[in-house]
Amino acid sequence: xxxxxxxxxxxxxxxxxxxxxxxxxxxxxxxxxxxxxxxxxxxxxxxxxxxxxxxxxxxxxxxxxxxxxxxxxxxxxxxxxxxxxxxxxxxxxxxxxxxxxxxxxxxxxxxxxxxxxxxxxxxxxxxxxxxxxxxxxxxxxxxxxxxxxxxxxxxxxxxxxxxxxxxxxxxxxxxxxxxxxxx
Numbered sequence: 001x002x003x004x005x006x007x008x009x010x011x012x013x014x015x016x017x018x019x020x021x022x023x024x025x026x027x028x029x030x031x032x033x034x035x036x037x038x039x040x041x042x043x044x045x046x047x048x049x050x051x052x053x054x055x056x057x058x059x060x061x062x063x064x065x066x067x068x069x070x071x072x073x074x075x076x077x078x079x080x081x082x083x084x085x086x087x088x089x090x091x092x093x094x095x096x097x098x099x100x101x102x103x104x105x106x107x108x109x110x111x112x113x114x115x116x117x118x119x120x121x122x123x124x125x126x127x128x129x130x131x132x133x134x135x136x137x138x139x140x141x142x143x144x145x146x147x148x149x150x151x152x153x154x155x156x157x158x159x160x161x162x163x164x165x166x167x168x169x170x171x172x173x174x175x176x177x178x179x180x181x182x183x
Contacts (some may be wrong), residue, residue, distance in 0.1 A: 033139060034073055041134050042069075042076065043097040044106070048123065048131035049150060057112075057120050058098065059087050063161045064153050065094050070169065072145050084172040088165050106130060 037045070046068050047061055056064070066089040069076045082089040098121065101107035106127035112120040123131060135143055153161055166173050 033142070034075060035138055035142075037134065039079055039093055040097045040100060042073075043094055044101070044127070044131045045134045045138065046146065047107075047121075048128065048135060056122075057158075058095075060153075060158055060161070061098065061121065062090060062094055063088055063158075063165060064150070065091070066165065066169075066172075067153060067161075068146065068149055072142070072149060082172070088162055089169070089172045101127065 043065060046065050047056065049056075065080070066082055069080050069082070080091045080093055082091045084090070098107060102109060102121075105124055107121050108124050109119050110122055135146070138146075156164060
């Protein structure tokens with residue numbers, strides 16, 4: 001529940017920051033070449049970061065998964081069931097996956113002053129091993145696409161990622177009368 005509350009209560013008021021952008025990946029995986037993984041396995045494969053580029057908070061992870069699903073494996077959209085929310089796209093299924101990973105000691109919460117919400121998530125040693133096992137089963141082309149996406153979103157940072165999502169996917173900007181972003 002802490003993930004959901006934090007995600008929904010973090011104010012990233014960027015809905016007016018529209019930019020003309022091309023999609024990051026420019027490619028998606030053909031339907032027949034998508035391995036059958038559980039939703040949790042997909043989340044774990046996506047959040048794995050061998051390069052340790054940055055500590056990720058719940059919002060960053062949510063947006064990273066959203067971009068991956070929409071741009072690399074769009075056939076998974078209905079499974080993840082993203083909705084527009086106050087801090088960008090939101091999937092209850094991703095939140096439940098993260099909570100499961102924390103309970104299973106695959107993911108740990110770390111206090112951090114570098115994020116707006118005050119904590120980040122990091123794979124444990126066993127989590128990194130499990131993520132590595134999952135990604136090793138993926139076709140090399142898909143692993144390359146995941147790595148390309150991770151590099152791109154890492155370079156964007158949180159603000160750039162919001163600008164990107166709101167520009168490319170305006171249907172996920174959640175506004176009420178007067179333009180205020182709400183849940």
